[in-house]
Amino acid sequence: MTDTAVDDAVVADPTYMADIRLFFRQIDIDHMAAKGLDLGSYNGVKRNALAIYAHTAPTGDMPPDAASKWSTNRRQTFLNWIINKYPIGMATPQASVAGSSRLVAPFRTRKNVNNLTNDEKQTLKTAFRGLMDRNPANEDSYFALAGIHGLPQAWCSHHIDQYNPWHRVYLKAFEDALRSIPGCEDVTLPYWDISDPIPGLLSEEPFAHYTLPIDPGLTAQPPQPGRFFPYTTQRNDAATIKKLLAGFDVLDDIETSNSQTEWGRYDENGYQDFSIQAHDGGHLSVGPTMAAQEVAAFDPAFWFFHCNLDRLWLKWQTRVQAMTLAGFKTTITGDVSWLEAPLNGLPPFSTTSDQSIDLGIAYEQDPAESIVAFENLAGHMEAGRSFRISKAAPISVRVKGIARLNIPGSFVVNLLADGKPIAKRAFFQPNAPRSCPTCALKALVNIDFRIDLRKIVDRKLSVKIEVPSQTEMGILFPLSEAGNPTINARLLLADH
Template sequence: MNTTPGNPPADQVVAAPTYMADIRFFFRPEDIDHMAAKGIELGTYDGVKKNALAVLAQTSPPNAQMPPDAAGKWSTERAQTFKNWILNGFPLGTATAGGPPPPSGAAPTRLRKDITALTDAEFELLKTAFNGLMARDTDAPDSYFALAGQHGLPQSWCLHHENRFNPWHRQYLLNFENALRSVPGCESVTLPYWDISTNLPDRLQHPPLDKYVLPADPGANATPQPVTGYFPYTTKRYQVATIAQNVRNFGVLDDIATSLTQSLWGTFNVNGYQDFSIQAHDGGHGSIGPTMGDQNVASYDPVFWFFHCNIDRLWLSWQTRVGGTTLTGFRSTLGADTDWLTSPFNALPPFTETADQTIESQVSYDRLELPPALESALENLSGSIDAAGTFAFRSANPVSVRVKGIDRLNIPGSFVVTLLSDGEPVAQRYFFQPKTPRKCPTCVENGIINLDFRMPQDQLVDRSLSVRIDVPGHSDEIGTAFPLAQAGNPTVNARLLAEDA
């Protein structure tokens, strides 16, 4: 069947349907809304599975009661496919990639390009817009200083390592882009992206995009108390070759590739697109330089905006691949946790917009990561699968090595977790956080975290594994190494990843 949202499935019986490839498209937005008003969830796998027998009874012809309108009535073939899904044990399955993008609500109104693809005139306009923001008084709410201060010091609003992470940054980029457009003559400018799989472009190595000299102390008005050490301050980056090496060392491109193959949105610290997307984001921050690696001031470096534009491009790429560019389609990739898309849990402070309003993006990109269908198989690999179903282990499947139970609140700033095999580093991950995480409400809510490594089996078998945590810039008598005992005595879990058989 393998249809796209908004298009009715072909009226043919599918012998082995799955939720992600077939069943989720049986429910129109109006069906989901109609039943939600009655307290019945039909927009997610968990909801449909829970109510499957009632759905079958109410929708099966010839005496179907639901949907109430004639146009929405199910055919005999569709009802049989749904029955087969129940009889087969409610298989979740995987989304089908490579199809045409599903229709969304309003058509995107802005096109963002690769920064290397801008014409000279477009690039000059971008520089004019940045210079205009940077020249504004620090007290102006649409100044560069004030806008950057929403993410880090002094406001520190950003929601990291949780469901609203991608929505928050999508809205933040849009607001910043609007501020760029408010500079006289720059009404048509859009933020370009830097594809981090390529070297830092030369265009980002010259004024005004190479650095930013803070015109005021960002920590002076921080709450609940002032923060020192950031004035005077000029943003700093590593050399181009060092950035590229860090991107490789921190597994940024590996995590991006893994994120784009996930069928499910998932949960940070568990699995799915979100988990690997956030790891790639953190690794990118740590790769670029000491400023980008410090959550207190990362957004003051101009490269922040182009880096995050790429993160948003990757999210839109994934949404397109799994049929999640509409709110209904996106919700179908979630499990039981959908509260963060509804009030009051959908707030994106300090913005008035909410998380659910960001799902249908106002922006398009000149290029999405949409490889041909035969090269873009999606997956739903997991360390545990419902025993009621069937599962398989493949020899080609990687091993999930999870450093579990890290108490991030004891660690003074962003840190690096290194996995060692026979004493030699084989993989690293960077975790991005403020220098004083106990003062960050979002950090406290997610104080115990895990970091995931997907490793080929032959890199681990018959070898001794160990873990090290380092805090870049840590300057006490122990150097950068951070004692594992003070990090909560994390454990190491290694699991073969299973899939639906």
């Protein structure tokens, strides 16, 4: 966020994401909030634009400190934005430099698992063994920590606004437990970049598998004794994982999420929608254990996989200038109440969603990383705005209104053209979603595909849903039992 008002050049066609949001500091946001004006979000600035323009006059009271008063050029840029009907636009990509635009100086840095030294590998093994050897009744044992995500605690934080913040805090809690093992005080979780093959280290003990020491279903609510006991984690081989990641287009979803200028909402658009789709596809690719929410975190690969997803979110935050709470809120065009008390809780952790925006953790940088341009494509736009349709833009195909509570476990949605599969996406959920309070909040879900027009034009589209875990009854799930979802196809519009 900008610290002082300089005599910057007039921008003839400013947008909110590239220009306007950066005009407001936290001190400005707090100052005007007391006067009933929201400067921290697109909707707030748009709604109060004329009042903001008046308050920023040379004799106005915003910014509150005289040294930061807006220049004539800055006010003209803001006026141009009003005249042009408040375009959202696209952010200007920032280089992913560790610590840039951060309020919290990183105090630990996580590495790519393939870059660990031999000593670091041995320390990591010692830390994992130490947690696994602890009494499962201890709150800081491997069994208890993994059981937060699945059985017996089953804190489901998926397909909601808190998904990324909750998992970030969860990773830190697990990493802190690793550091409690003697001799491992400085250990950090490494990440597995899933664009690379699953690392060989994960085939070594104690990462290859984990055998549950007691039945996790005994104390679950409702109890599920014997369902996952006795149980040893299972994982696909490297070739199968690679094939499934490609089949679910996980890397494409990651690339799309990385190019979004807005945070968005799951099932709508923006970074979070495609990030969660990539998460779900990755879970079902890694293997039977990772595909089952009840036991997914017991597979040691879970931590390496989720560490990478957190790295990708942090990279996006840096590029879109969202490393502070104020900066992050500017990327949200909808509800931000989940970042504010009393709705900001991330149970069972004490850290809240607003505090998760920057936990002081960094990831080692890829020196060859390129800066990808942002996009802001949508299936609809306000009639007062002008827009364009790019020839290169894919078609947005949405399978809409899937009654996920009727489906027993994680499932796969296949999109077919003339009866032949052209794309598929995975959805990660518990085997009994009706008993999950979080799942019940979003009983109907959508699955989004971005498809090359040439793959679907003049062809008959259809859908089939499969439940991979239901091998005894047959994996094909009737669409009638899934709420008879519809297929929606839309051109993607770009804010002009």
